[in-house]
Amino acid sequence: MKDLISQLINAFGPSGFENEVRELIAEWVRPHADELWDDAMGNLYALKKGDGSGRRIMLAAHMDQIGLIVTQIEDSGLLRFSEIGILPQKALLGQRVRFANGALGTISVDGGVKTEVLDRDLPDLAKWFVDVGATGRDDLSLGIGDVGVLMRPFEDLGKRWLAGGFDDRMGCAVLIETLQRLDSTPHDVIFTFTVQEEVGVRGARVAAYELEPDIGLAVDITPSGDLPRPTLPLAVKLGGGPSIKVMDTGMVAHPRLRQALVHIAEAHSIPYQLEVLPLGSTDAAAIQATRGGVISGAVSIPCRYSHTPSEMVDVVDVENTIRLLQAFLRGPLTSV
Ligand code: CO
Ligand code: ZN
Numbered sequence: 001m002k003d004l005i006s007q008l009i010n011a012f013g014p015s016g017f018e019n020e021v022r023e024l025i026a027e028w029v030r031p032h033a034d035e036l037w038d039d040a041m042g043n044l045y046a047l048k049k050g051d052g053s054g055r056r057i058m059l060a061a062h063m064d065q066i067g068l069i070v071t072q073i074e075d076s077g078l079l080r081f082s083e084i085g086i087l088p089q090k091a092l093l094g095q096r097v098r099f100a101n102g103a104l105g106t107i108s109v110d111g112g113v114k115t116e117v118l119d120r121d122l123p124d125l126a127k128w129f130v131d132v133g134a135t136g137r138d139d140l141s142l143g144i145g146d147v148g149v150l151m152r153p154f155e156d157l158g159k160r161w162l163a164g165g166f167d168d169r170m171g172c173a174v175l176i177e178t179l180q181r182l183d184s185t186p187h188d189v190i191f192t193f194t195v196q197e198e199v200g201v202r203g204a205r206v207a208a209y210e211l212e213p214d215i216g217l218a219v220d221i222t223p224s225g226d227l228p229r230p231t232l233p234l235a236v237k238l239g240g241g242p243s244i245k246v247m248d249t250g251m252v253a254h255p256r257l258r259q260a261l262v263h264i265a266e267a268h269s270i271p272y273q274l275e276v277l278p279l280g281s282t283d284a285a286a287i288q289a290t291r292g293g294v295i296s297g298a299v300s301i302p303c304r305y306s307h308t309p310s311e312m313v314d315v316v317d318v319e320n321t322i323r324l325l326q327a328f329l330r331g332p333l334t335s336v
Contacts, residue, residue, distance in 0.1 A: 005169065006154035007024060008172055009164070012098065012149060014064060014066065014069075014084045015064040015065075015085055015195070015199045016064070021193075022063060025044055025172060030046075033046035033179065034047050039206065041196070043195055043204075046179060047191075048179060048185060048188075050187040050189070051184070052186075056190070056211070056214045056215070057187045057189045057190070057213060057216075058190050058208060058287060059218075059325070060204050060207065060218045060219065060283040061168050061174065061193060061283075062171065062198070062204070062283055064197055064198055064199075065085075065167065065198065066083070066307055067150070069082050069083075070148075071144065073140065074129070075137060077136045077139055078131055079105070079130040079132065079142065084198065085307075086198070091308045093109060094106060094107065095107045095151075096150070097130050100146065101142070101146070105131055105132035107131075149165070150164050151164065151309065152165075157312075159239075160238070160315065161312065166313055167198075167220065167306055167311060168197065168219075168220045168221060174322055174325065175193070176191075178322050179191050182326065182330075185330055190211055192211070194207055204218070205286040208286060208287040208290035208291075212291065213294055215296070216287030216294045217296070217298065217299060219298070219301075219321070220282040220300050221311070221313065222275055222277055222301070222303065223277070223306045224236045224238045224302040224304050226304075236273050236275050236302050237273065238304055238317065240317070241272045242265075242272055242301065242317060242324050243301075244261045244265070244273070246275060247276050248276075248280060249278065250282065251285040251296065253297035253298060254288070254297055260333060261297065261324070261328065263335075268323065268327045272324065273302070282298045284298040295336060299321060302317055
């Protein structure tokens with residue numbers, strides 16, 4: 001799985017530009033899917049057929065990652081930018097950026113390191129720039145609208161893994177592993193790899209409309225609250241097991257689905273946590289409110305430093321998330 005996750009982390013895919021990620025995932029899932037297709041927005045679907053006795057289940061993980069987009073070019077060759085999704089402004093200084101054409105650069109801010117902006121609250125994004133080493137406008141391979149991502153490769157720290165973009169390549173990896181290990185299920189399961197989650201769960205909205213599932217489940221990361229002086233009271237801890245969503249700012253998980261997940265975890269002795277997230281949401285928010293409504297919930301992998309180039313997850317949490325999904329998909333789900 002380390003090989004899979006490091007390939008996914010290395011793939012370039014800010015929201016709206018997920019091609020490379022989609023092609024990579026298609027290669028991994030093709031041997032295990034009964035059907036594989038995509039749609040006009042770029043969502044990728046891998047169907048695993050059931051035996052006809054079960055439900056139609058949509059599992060969703062988003063392929064896109066946060067990034068930046070060039071908005072203006074200075075005569076000096078420095079690039080002004082805007083964010084795709086929500087960038088961690090305090091963590092921007094000195095970060096490396098990679099653009100779609102392979103161009104590399106670093107991020108700095110007007111006034112440099114000693115400027116007062118770093119001691120205060122969020123400096124205006126307009127004050128930041130990317131330096132790709134160009135000597136002027138004519139020396140640039142980039143223009144308005146070119147997109148980039150913050151670089152940080154996958155690192156194995158032993159019990160924990162570190163990388164930029166676990167949100168939500170970790171969810172994608174978990175879905176791929178789950179499909180690979182799923183020998184049989186009563187349900188028609190559509191493993192859905194969505195686009196444009198970070199800019200407003202846009203891919204999941206059309207995917208759920210297209211699929212008409214009975215049950216929708218997003219698999220994403222969730223911020224943990226186990227660091228000193230937390231600004232939000234979050235009960236989720238790294239290493240405490242997959243988080244079963246109760247509520248976030250985009251949805252209240254369907255109580256029957258949440259209960260079913262809790263019962264399955266307990267029946268299989270899989271550690272789990274309940275998650276209430278007062279900041280952010282997942283693809284499940286869009287799935288739930290599609291057509292006449294879909295029974296929806298989410299399972300999250302706890303993650304420290306989310307949306308920074310150095311996100312951290314616990315290896316055992318990842319394994320237990322896959323175990324929980326396996327047990328979920330193998331059971332009859334009569335109570336949901
Ligand atoms: Co995110
Ligand atoms: Zn996410």
